[in-house]
Amino acid sequence: MLFGRKQKNPIKIADKGVVEWKYAACGYCSTGCSIEVGLNAEGKPVTSRGVADADVNRGKLCLKGIFEHELFTSAGRGTEPLMREQWHQDWQPATWDSALDKVHDEIVRIQAKYGRDSVAIISTGQMLTEEFYTLGKLTRGLIGTNNYDGNTTLCMASAVSGYKRSFGSDGPPGCYEDFEHTDCLFAWGSNLPEQHPIIYWRMKEAQEKRGFPLIVVDPRVTMLAQNAHIHLAITPGTDVVLMNAMMHVIFAEKLEDSSYIETNTNGIDMLRAEVAKYDPVTASKICGIDEDTIRVVARLYAKAGAAMAIWTMGINQSTHGSDGVVGINNLALITGNIGKPGGTSLSITGQCNAMGTREWSSCSGLPNYRALENPDHRAEIADFWGIDPEFFPKKRGMFQTDIYHAIESGQIKGLWLIATNPLSSLPNSARVRKAMESLEFCAVQDCYHDTESAQYAHVYLPAGTWAEKDGVMTNTERRISVVKPVTPPPGQAQPDLWIFNRMAERFNQSGKVNFPEKAADIFLEMGKLSVGRLADISGMNHELLEKQRGIQWPYTQEQVKNGEAPPKGGKRLYTVDGTFSYADGKAKLIPLPFIDNNEVPDEKFPIWLNTGRLIEHWHGRTKTGKIGNNNKYSPIPFIEINPDLAAELNIERGEYVRLVSRRSDAVVMAMPTQRVPKNMVFLPFHFHDCANRLTLGLLDPHSRQPAYKQSAVRIERIANQMAAAKLSMEMRKF
Ligand SMILES: Nc1nc2c(c(=O)[nH]1)N[C@H]1C(S)=C(S)[C@@H](COP(=O)(O)OP(=O)(O)OC[C@H]3O[C@@H](n4cnc5c(=O)[nH]c(N)nc54)[C@H](O)[C@@H]3O)O[C@H]1N2
Ligand SMILES: Nc1nc2c(c(=O)[nH]1)N[C@H]1C(S)=C(S)[C@@H](COP(=O)(O)OP(=O)(O)OC[C@H]3O[C@@H](n4cnc5c(=O)[nH]c(N)nc54)[C@H](O)[C@@H]3O)O[C@H]1N2
Ligand code: SF4
Ligand SMILES: [Mo]
16 A cells, blocks of 8 residues: 655555454443454454444544554463462463362352352453353352452442432443534543543544534643643542532522423432532632632533533542542533433443443342342342342442452452452552462463462463454443454463353352353343343344444344334433433432542642553553553653652653652652643553552542542652662563
8 A cells, every 4th residue: 555645755554465354342442443353364363453334433443453453462461271379389380170170169168168258259341241241140140259349440430339329320321422412521530532542533523523612620731631622620639629619600690400400300409508518719729720710611511502521530530439420410410411412421431341341240239230239130130040039149249449458357368350450450559469468369360371460369260352252342332342253362261251151160060050152142141131121232132233333222122123223222311301210210419518538748748649541551551561562652650740840859851760658669750741730740550560559549438449549649869760770670561
């Protein structure tokens, strides 16, 4: 293919010899892009491209999707099961049978000795939905521990909790197409261009066409903030105060939608009484946004024909995470901005299938948003699976963050980690490390064997990843896309579904529970369980999902039968004449008193530590750290530091510095930039044994999600730069 002027040094793209393209949906973020992987004549995946007729990405991919096929052969992939008696011994290769037997026997032994709940299972947002459902059936239906949760507690728990509190159920009401209808967009703590590049592109295209105002709330001048009409550089952890103040202005100026409030909500009087306390002058002293700007943005939002809010971790990862989500929902409800084109409150999800785990994993309850607390739900699922309803616990067990505290206190003795790496991702890693060391038994099931958490495992189960597997994922806008195996997992590694099914055989010797082998059949089983539920997928199947390049739920058998099914599924939930999931069909307006319980900078630790992400990397870099075209952009742990602060501390660009918090320290390179204010540093959390050595991670009372973005540190200069560089090499790992 030729680019550029014909006469002058045309660039020639190497012909990769693709003979076949295979379809998949991207396995990194929750945007849900459709990908085709190109295979050469030997059947080797050699390139990836975006699918032009896919609604989500319309042919585009970001930096991660473009190189995703390189994962299949990247360094550190697990190719055989491994075992050892003690975590500090060398690994020994094992057969699948002996490794699976060991995991089964240890779970049974520990449960017999310490009780059913003394074994914890921690899953992820990065498997396929049929895998989540199967693991849920195995855990809830046969193993029976109630301490079963996912890494979504670190990620989407506040959104889930906030949606449940406001609307009576989880389930994001909006879709990307809302960008094409909105008259005002608020983005709370979301750096869309880096973390969801293709959603950003959809938003930007719509915004350039129609010019709606974009208001970005983020203490950093992110790439999204640079594109905003108004950037609100909020004091960390105080978004709820700004939301309350905006509602104060909306009520004071009578900008609310009284008829929507009257018809669709409960609780207006209590809400009014609470926000009356948050006049813009008082609020500005707490949240750092001046009073007039608060009034301007409140008016912009309330007067817009249709106003939309999106948010991500700047809201969820806070001690007020769940309240922040409720606050965003309150704002939408009092202005009638739910369920109409361009008027919505849309949580931007994180991991590729964080939605799938919410819908089907049974982590916090039972399949398809059913609750353990509801006797009818317990009976229904027990009957469907063929087990005794009394086997189910009557309320949900611990969240992931509380599971770690229970390991520390000796309540939990055994752990099975699946597609998550807590030693890199939980706050305060010194405590996590101690907890892992104290376990009697730990199994790690991961597509890479060289993860931080695998250091403490007794059994390692090598899994396939992404398009080595078969199944579906749900994206941010409730769109289900299918992934088909492009290539088999390396060596003896097996798809997670295969591993769960083999484990199920060991717990299901009487054969009383049915575990279908094929993802497409499991999907149909899930469809049956979904009939009449909020997330009704009964009209879908794998073939249709591939043909349509994804379908949004709800998409029901009934609609298909009556010829009324929208071709790509249901765009929105709670459409204006629809009802919410509470018994009376109304949403709740919930007052949000603000209690400032964060760790805040003081004399000893005068700088805010803000942590988050970069476009080129994925979490603990087990994947992107091995892919040259991703890793080259930032191979070294670094901080964004304001140039004035750097000058004051006599720190040069590129110099290594020591960050010290009350927990521990970390050595990072200083990169001065105006992106951060003078009293804050931003540290990407992708690097080995780095950011989470420092974080405190206080927990939200409702969602138990850690406040990763609000800790306090001091910065120390390092005299011996050579030694510091060596130390930072350690943190570079991979
Ligand atoms: N490239 C890439 N993309 C990803 C991921 C990845 O690892 N790499 N991970 C995926 C996952 S799982 C997730 S959850 C998402 C996360 O996506 P985002 O939430 O967009 O990413 P973060 O960088 O964690 O945080 C977003 C912003 O929150 C801001 N923030 C910090 N404190 C506050 C505050 O008190 N209030 C407000 N309003 N904002 C604040 C930070 O300054 C930061 O710019 O990204 C997904 N996409
Ligand atoms: N300081 C700080 N910490 C944070 C955050 C932050 O913003 N700041 N963000 C938090 C958030 S939002 C999130 S989502 C978490 C993420 O935390 P983790 O879940 O711990 O992050 P990952 O590195 O994505 O871990 C996923 C693991 O699963 C493996 N894996 C990938 N695909 C598969 C598969 O198909 N099968 C199997 N078996 N394994 C697979 C990967 O190799 C990797 O080891 O981090 C949280 N931690
Ligand atoms: S935007 Fe997300 S889903 Fe799309 S290619 Fe990039 S990482 Fe994959
Ligand atoms: Mo996340």
